[in-house]
Amino acid sequence: MITDFSKISNSCNDCKDIGCAAAILQPAMLDQVSKNSRETSFRKGDMLIQAGSMTSNIIYLKSGLVKEYVTNYDQREKILQIVKQHTYLGLSSLFGDRVNHYSYSALTDVKVCYIDVAFFNRLVRENGNFAYEILVMVSRDSLNNFHRFMNHTEKKVYGRVAEALLYFSGMIFERDSFELPFTRQEFADLIGVSRESATRVLLKFQGEGLLSMQGRNIKVENQVMLEKISKNG
DNA sequence: CCATTAATTTAGT
DNA sequence: ACTAAATTAATGG
Numbered sequence: 001m002i003t004d005f006s007k008i009s010n011s012c013n014d015c016k017d018i019g020c021a022a023a024i025l026q027p028a029m030l031d032q033v034s035k036n037s038r039e040t041s042f043r044k045g046d047m048l049i050q051a052g053s054m055t056s057n058i059i060y061l062k063s064g065l066v067k068e069y070v071t072n073y074d075q076r077e078k079i080l081q082i083v084k085q086h087t088y089l090g091l092s093s094l095f096g097d098r099v100n101h102y103s104y105s106a107l108t109d110v111k112v113c114y115i116d117v118a119f120f121n122r123l124v125r126e127n128g129n130f131a132y133e134i135l136v137m138v139s140r141d142s143l144n145n146f147h148r149f150m151n152h153t154e155k156k157v158y159g160r161v162a163e164a165l166l167y168f169s170g171m172i173f174e175r176d177s178f179e180l181p182f183t184r185q186e187f188a189d190l191i192g193v194s195r196e197s198a199t200r201v202l203l204k205f206q207g208e209g210l211l212s213m214q215g216r217n218i219k220v221e222n223q224v225m226l227e228k229i230s231k232n233g
Numbered sequence: 234c235c236a237t238t239a240a241t242t243t244a245g246t
Numbered sequence: 247a248c249t250a251a252a253t254t255a256a257t258g259g
Binding site: 215 | 252
């Protein structure tokens with residue numbers, strides 16, 4: 001947490017991490033955004049939103065990675081998705097309910113902007129283009145997640161691991177080598193398999209030359225093959 | 234402040 | 247579930 005508030009410059013007009021929705025807003029409107037939002041940062045592992053809390057603020061993720069998850073009845077958590085920079089957290093909860101349905105915690109050090117929820121609502125109502133972009137985000141989000149969970153019900157462990165790897169290299173990091181931002185347990189939680197199965201498959205893939213890894217550093221060596229495995233389960 | 238060690242977390246079997 | 251390895255926290259100088 002930042003404690004020296006005087007150092008925070010909070011003008012959205014010269015923000016380098018502005019998203020495609022806010023980029024549409026007129027400078028005068030962005031000034032309003034500046035007045036109704038506040039930037040802070042979180043350390044890796046910090047919780048940003050606890051499921052069940054009220055949606056008093058919308059959180060815009062400026063930089064870093066965040067996991068969106070629910071904790072199950074039996075203590076095992078289910079990770080819905082990895083959220084990367086330049087997206088809003090808790091949108092579906094805002095429009096669907098007044099309560100956050102998911103928990104969010106920082107996978108890396110993270111910079112965020114809190115935006116007052118009443119103001120955000122006003123923004124959406126008064127700026128059609130902004131609202132449109134938000135709608136696109138929310139829809140894309142739900143489509144993605146829906147597909148991923150559909151796949152879970154029919155894909156075998158190999159397919160899911162392959163898919164997750166492609167998800168990281170393609171969607172999140174956009175490069176074929178990356179550092180897994182979390183433990184094997186969390187990796188397993190993301191794809192809904194046991195930790196043991198996840199490591200077993202990872203090692204098998206490594207043995208077959210589909211990827212190389214040391215610790216959390218993973219490099220996709222044979223994307224074509226992984227895609228095939230991902231498709232066919 | 235740095236170095237050692239103790240405690241907790243993580244990975245693989 | 248168990249062990250080894252790694253990471254993090256605590257301690258003492």
